[in-house]
Every structure is written in C-alpha cells, then in structure tokens.
Amino acid sequence: MKESEIKINISLDDNKVPEKIQWSAEDAGEVNQQSEAVLISLWDAENQNALRIDLWTKEMKVDEMKTFFHQTLTAMTETYERATGDEKMAKDMRRFCHYFADELNLLKDIKKK
Numbered sequence: 001m002k003e004s005e006i007k008i009n010i011s012l013d014d015n016k017v018p019e020k021i022q023w024s025a026e027d028a029g030e031v032n033q034q035s036e037a038v039l040i041s042l043w044d045a046e047n048q049n050a051l052r053i054d055l056w057t058k059e060m061k062v063d064e065m066k067t068f069f070h071q072t073l074t075a076m077t078e079t080y081e082r083a084t085g086d087e088k089m090a091k092d093m094r095r096f097c098h099y100f101a102d103e104l105n106l107l108k109d110i111k112k113k
Contacts, residue, residue, distance in 0.1 A: 008038060010055060018057045036060040037068055066104045073097050 004027045011020035021035040037056035044051055056065065074097045081090035101107050 008040075013058075018055050019059075021055060021057060036064065039072060067106060070097065070101050070104070070106050073100060 004025070007024045009020075009022045010018050011022075013019050021038055023033050023035060023038070024031045037060050038053065040053040042051045060068075073093075077090055077093040077097060080093065081087060098107075
C-alpha cells in the first residue's frame with residue numbers, strides 16, 4: 001500500500017498563539033506553503049465523533065476569515081453531496097451558504113471575481 005504524507009508546521013509565540021502556519025504535501029508538489037488558517041476535521045469511527053483542529057495566525061484578518069468560512073462551507077456542501085448523494089440537503093446547504101455570504105456582504109466580493 002502506498003502512503004502519502006501531509007505535514008503542517010505551526011510556529012507559536014510565547015503565549016502559544018500561532019504566528020506562522022506552513023504545510024507540505026510532496027506527492028502533490030506542494031512544499032513549504034504558507035497559510036493563515038487551517039481547519040481540520042477527522043472522523044473517530046470508534047467513538048462516532050469528529051475531532052477538530054482549528055488554527056489561525058494573529059495576522060489573519062476578520063474579513064479574510066469570513067471569506068475562508070464561506071468558501072469552506074461551500075466546499076463542504078459539495079463534498080457532502082458527493083459523499084451521500086443527498087441532493088435535497090445539499091440544496092438547503094447551498095441556500096444557507098448564499099444567506100451566509102449575503103449577510104456578511106461577501107456577495108459583492110464574489111461577483112467581482
């Protein structure tokens with residue numbers, strides 16, 4: 001069996017607040033990439049619960065975090081639909097993602113791109 005490794009290095013300040021997030025996935029050709037935030041969810045099948053790691057640097061701006069969350073929610077919706085085939089719930093989730101973006105005034109930013 002082939003294995004693949006994703007490395008995430010977090011540099012912390014004296015108060016253990018992330019200052020720098022760096023990641024590598026050599027199989028994908030990504031080495032020493034910089035990031036301002038990371039959200040990781042892992043499924044613990046034995047205990048039937050999700051384990052999370054949510055980190056962001058001091059430099060992460062609030063507006064960037066809002067956009068990051070919107071994009072993450074949108075991507076999770078696509079993943080949910082592919083994984084479950086539940087089109088009805090995916091449609092409801094897309095509706096929420098649109099509401100989320102609208103409430104945070106992200107739609108104007110999305111339309112610009």
